[in-house]
Structure formats: structure tokens, C-alpha cells
Amino acid sequence: MTGVEAECVKVVAQKLKKLGVEVVLEAKAKGMEDKGDRAVVTIETSPSSTKGGGTATLDADVVLVTVGRKPTTATLGLEAIGVKLERGFIVTDKQQKTNVAGVYAVGDCTPGPMLAHKSTKEGEVAAEVIAGRRARDGCSHHPVRGLHRPGDRHDGA
Numbered sequence: 001m002t003g004v005e006a007e008c009v010k011v012v013a014q015k016l017k018k019l020g021v022e023v024v025l026e027a028k029a030k031g032m033e034d035k036g037d038r039a040v041v042t043i044e045t046s047p048s049s050t051k052g053g054g055t056a057t058l059d060a061d062v063v064l065v066t067v068g069r070k071p072t073t074a075t076l077g078l079e080a081i082g083v084k085l086e087r088g089f090i091v092t093d094k095q096q097k098t099n100v101a102g103v104y105a106v107g108d109c110t111p112g113p114m115l116a117h118k119s120t121k122e123g124e125v126a127a128e129v130i131a132g133r134r135a136r137d138g139c140s141h142h143p144v145r146g147l148h149r150p151g152d153r154h155d156g157a
């Protein structure tokens, strides 16, 4: 749970432990062997891992891979019109303006947390700026909420 407050991580870790889940930290998945009705995953652990340093195998019924996301801006032709990119992200100011007049960017393709409410807020700011209004505020602070199961909301709404 990279980037999540340690207190929140602790709660999830305790709950998982109660459910009998073994959490192996500081481990890299190196490969997976499909055995038909199950899979064997090979991991490489660092010396400070709960499994100690070295290579280990894990038996699994199901393997879920969640390795992160990146912006898919490479094929948009942004370079052709001179829009500034940094590591694939479209660079904007606080009004969501890019360095090219009349071109705005919001959401996951811009730097910052790749979260739905950040994208929504940036969209609102861009729309207000395009309409000639003063956007209420920028997007420098974002509450983080997690949706663990479809339909779950953890923001009290």
C-alpha cells in the first residue's frame, strides 16, 4: 500500500492477519508457473523480509497482478504540437493549462495521484477556466479514499 498512511496500512495488515492471510513484504515476483488448477509463483525476498533473504515459491489458486499504471500519452501526437511532457505525463499549471495556448489536460495523464476525485476536480477547474471564470481553488490537496469492493465507499457518502 505504497503512499498510504502508516496508520491505515496497520489496520489493513491486522485485518488480513485475523483472516489468516500471510503478507510477505520486500518480495519481488520473479515468475509464475501455470499448473492448470493452480499456480506456483516464485518470489525473491530481501534479507529483511519476513521470509528472510533468498528465493521462495508460493502455491496459489488464483494470481492477481496489480503492478500500477502509467499515462498512455505516447500515441496522441502531443509532441507534434509542442505540448510539454515529463515521463509521459502532460505538464500543466494550476489552471490545468499546458504550455500550448488553448490545450488543457486533466486526470491520470497529468502528474499527481491517479485518483478519480483528483481527475474530477481538475476537470471542473479546467471547465471554469475555459469558461472565463476564476476556478475556486487549485488541486494541490486530495483526500484519498479506497474502494475495496465494487459499491463500497469510504468517504461517508
Ligand SMILES: Cc1cc2nc3c(=O)[nH]c(=O)nc-3n(C[C@H](O)[C@H](O)[C@H](O)COP(=O)(O)OP(=O)(O)OC[C@H]3O[C@@H](n4cnc5c(N)ncnc54)[C@H](O)[C@@H]3O)c2cc1C
Pocket (backbone or CB within 6 Å): 076, 106, 107, 108, 109, 114, 115, 116, 117, 119, 145, 146, 147, 148
Ligand atoms: C482497477 C482500478 C481501480 C481504481 N480504484 C480507484 C479508487 O478506488 N478510487 C479512486 O479515486 N480512483 C480509482 N481508480 C482510478 C480512477 O479510475 C482514475 O483515476 C480515473 O478514472 C481517471 O480519470 P480520467 O478521466 O483521467 O481517465 P479515464 O477515466 O481513464 O478516462 C479517459 C477516457 O478517455 C478515453 N480515451 C483514451 N484515449 C483516447 C483517445 N485517443 N481519444 C479519445 N478518447 C480516448 C478512454 O476510453 C476513457 O474513456 C481506479 C482505477 C483502476 C484501473
